[in-house]
Amino acid sequence: MCPDLYDVKSYDYELPPGRIAQYPLSPRDRSKLMVLNREEKSIEHRVFRDIVEYLKPGDLLIVNSSKVFPARLYAIKENGTQIEVLLVNEVEPSLWKVMVKPGKRLKEVQTLFFSDKLSGEISLPDDNGLRIIRFKHEGNFFDVIEEIGHVPLPPYIDRTDEPLDKQTYQTIYADEIGSIAAPTAGFHFTDELMAKIKDMGVKVANLVLHVGMGTFLPVQTDRIDQHVMHSEQCTINPELAALYNQTRAGGHRVIAVGTTSLRTLESFYTDNGLEAGSKWTNIFLHPGKNIRSIDGLITNYHLPKSTLLMLVSAFAGYEFTRMAYSEALSRDYRFFSYGDAMFIL
Numbered sequence: 001m002c003p004d005l006y007d008v009k010s011y012d013y014e015l016p017p018g019r020i021a022q023y024p025l026s027p028r029d030r031s032k033l034m035v036l037n038r039e040e041k042s043i044e045h046r047v048f049r050d051i052v053e054y055l056k057p058g059d060l061l062i063v064n065s066s067k068v069f070p071a072r073l074y075a076i077k078e079n080g081t082q083i084e085v086l087l088v089n090e091v092e093p094s095l096w097k098v099m100v101k102p103g104k105r106l107k108e109v110q111t112l113f114f115s116d117k118l119s120g121e122i123s124l125p126d127d128n129g130l131r132i133i134r135f136k137h138e139g140n141f142f143d144v145i146e147e148i149g150h151v152p153l154p155p156y157i158d159r160t161d162e163p164l165d166k167q168t169y170q171t172i173y174a175d176e177i178g179s180i181a182a183p184t185a186g187f188h189f190t191d192e193l194m195a196k197i198k199d200m201g202v203k204v205a206n207l208v209l210h211v212g213m214g215t216f217l218p219v220q221t222d223r224i225d226q227h228v229m230h231s232e233q234c235t236i237n238p239e240l241a242a243l244y245n246q247t248r249a250g251g252h253r254v255i256a257v258g259t260t261s262l263r264t265l266e267s268f269y270t271d272n273g274l275e276a277g278s279k280w281t282n283i284f285l286h287p288g289k290n291i292r293s294i295d296g297l298i299t300n301y302h303l304p305k306s307t308l309l310m311l312v313s314a315f316a317g318y319e320f321t322r323m324a325y326s327e328a329l330s331r332d333y334r335f336f337s338y339g340d341a342m343f344i345l
Contacts, residue, residue, distance in 0.1 A: 003318070005286075005287040005288065005313075005318055006223050006224050006225050006287075006288070007222065007223065007224075008219050008221070008222055008223070008224055008305050009222075009305070010318075011224075011304065011305045011306070011309050011310055011313065012304045012305050013304050013322075013325060013329075014304075015304065015329070015335060019329070019332075019333075019334065019335050020156050020157075020158075020334075020335050020336050020339070021157075021334040021335060021336060021337070021338035021339040021340075022157055022158065022159060022338065023168075023338060024168045024187060024338040025334075025338075027190055028048075028172075028187055028188050028189065028190050029047070029048045029049040029188055029189065029190050029193045030047065030048070030049075031047070031048045031187075031188050031334070031339070031340045031341055032045065032046075032047060032048070032331075032333055032334070032340040032341070033045075033046045033047055033048040033050060033051060033188075033340070033341050033342070033343060034046075034324060034327065034328060034333065034340070034341070034342045034343070035054060035342075035343045035345065036316055036320065036324055036342060036343070036344045036345065037345055038316060038317065038320065038344065038345065041320060043323070043324060043327055045327075045331060048188040048193075048340075048341050049193055051193075051197075051298075051343060052193075052196055052197060052200060054343060054345065055197060055200065055202050055255075056201075056202070056252075056253065057200060057201030057202065058201060058202075058203075058247070058250065058252035058253075059202045059203070059247075059252055059253045059254075059255055060202075060203045060204075060205065060243060060244060060247040060252065060253070060254045060255065061197065061202055061203065061204045061205075061255050061257060062204075062205055062206070062207060062240070062244075062254065062255070062256050062257060062261050062265065063171070063173055063183075063186055063189075063204065063205075063206050063207075063257040063258070063261060064171075064183040064186065064206070064207060064208065064209050064211075064257070064258055064260045064261045064264070065171075065173050065174060065175040065176060065206035065207070065208055066174065066175075066176055066177075066178050066179040066183060066208050066209060066210050066211060066260075067170065067174035067175055067176055067177045067178065067179060068151070068152070068169060068170055068174065068179045068180070068181065068182045068211075069087075069142060069145060069146070069149065069177050069178070069179070069180075070145055070146060070148075070149025070150050070151055070152070070166070071086055071087040071088075071145075071149060071152045071180040072084065072085075072086050072087075072149060072150040072151070072152045072161075073085045073086075073087065073114055073145070073148065073149055073150070074114070074148075074150075075112035075113055075114045076112070076113045076114075077106070077110060077112060078110045078111060083100060083101070083106060083112065084100070084101035085098050085099070085100055085101075085112070085122075085133070086098060086099045086100075086101070086152060086180065087145075087180065088130060088180060088212055088213055089180075089210070089212050089233070090178075091132070093141070094134060094135045094136070094137065094141060095132065095133070095134050095135070096132070096133050096135065097130045097131070097132060098122070098130065098131050098132070098133050099129065099130060099131075099213075100122075100125075100131060106122065106131075107124075108124070109121065109122065109123055109124060110122060112133070114148060115144070115147070115148045117137055117138040117139065117144050117147075117148075118135060118136070118137045118138075118144050118145075118148065119135070119136050119137075120133040120134055120135040120136060121133065121134050128230075142177060151165040151166055151169050152180050152181060153165060153169065153337075154181060154336070154337055156303070156336055156337075157336075157337065157338065168187075168338075169182050169337070170182060171183060171186035171187060171189065172186075172189055172190065172191055172194065173186065173189070173194070173206065175206070176208050176210075178208070178210030178233070179210050179211040179212070180211060180212055180213075181211045181212075181337075182211070182337065183209070183211060183257075183258045183260045183261070184258070184300050184336075184337040184338075185257050185258030185259070185261075185298050185299045185300055185341065186257050186258060187300075187337075187338070188298075188341050189257075203243065203247065205239070205240045205243055205244075206240070207234065207235065207236050207237075207240055207261060207264050207265070208233075208234060208235045208264075209232055209233070209234035209235075209260040209261070209263065209264045209281075210232060210233045210234070211232065211260055212230065212232045212233075213230040213232075217229075217230060217307075218303075218305065218306065219305060219306075219307060219310075224284075224286050224310060225286075225288070227284060227307070228282065228284075229282040229283070229284045229307065230282060231280040231281060231282040232260075232280065232281060232282075233278070233279075233280050233281075234260075234263075234264040234267060234268075234278070234279065234280075234281050235264075235277070235278040236264065236265075236268045236274065236275070236276050236277060236278075237276055238276040240274075240276070241268070241273075241274045241275060241276040244265075244273070244274040245273040245274055248273065253295035253296060254293065254294050254295050254296075255294065255295060255296035255297070255298065256293075256294045256296070256297050256298070257298045258298065258299060259297075259299055259302075259308050259311050259312070262285070262291070262293070262294055262297055262311065262315070263281065263283050263285065263311070264281070265293035265294060266283055266285060266291060266292070266293050267279065267281040267283050269292055269293040274293070284307060284310075285310070285311040285314050285315075286307070286310035286311065286313070286314050287310065287313050287314050287318050288314070289314050291314055291315050294315075295345070296343065296344060296345045297312070297315055297316075297343075297344045298341060298342070298343050298344075299312060299341070299342050299344070300335075300336065300337065300339055300340070300341055300342070301325065301328055301333060301334075301335040301336065301339055301340065301342065302336070303336065309321070312342075312344070315344060316344045324342065328340070328342075
């Protein structure tokens, strides 16, 4: 019996908790790499640094250079108790949408005190559970956040953040501050590996998608075609658009590093090629959607029933993706943000 590809339960699988990576490997390119060939339906098992054997001169590798900031903050409420707040996105300078840790009572508008340099009035929640804080701060806002904030590790990493996470929960090419979660497919690149890739004639360029709630919130509907993604801000500069179109016109491959890069490319892709610009995108890629902007995808292993697993299924094919995840489970691959990688060609 064929699975219903619009039923969210079709994207469920059992994952032992011990398979969720709690720490990254060092060096980064020691992680396992599963290589999927969509045409041949073949699977190979390698180490990430071997990716150079699957790249070709003239390929264009596109990365997301958004930078994670320490968006998890602790504050004292007016009654003296502590509360945890996650910055979600900046509405305007000093005005932010935020999430309050579930289970924490906050039933009235009040002032929160984060440090002697930072305070802010927090609103009541909207229909999505988001609130607004208007901050008052001394000096540059992000400088203050760097001093007091914590790395926003995802909830499946079952530990508190540590000083080293400020380096490891960040890609080597992170540049523009704006993400509350890392584009984790890029974690596997080292400076040495990236230099080797460029030296072999592979072009590397960056776009920006600031990772927010949309990438990671669970599907709340039984049917995936009824799910609406939260919007995230993304940008493609004119230089990338020109390089992309030149690459495709020359018959060379475009390879996206991560689902956020792919979602951005698809958001700006047209029948006439890639366009430059900046927008808020809520694009949701899943089986039934035609992905046209890339020829290859580097990605990690994603949560059951997640929009990211649905995206991978749209590009690699549903059954082939199921096969690959079964292989990963049987061969002790490490899952999620600090886990191993997959290269789909």
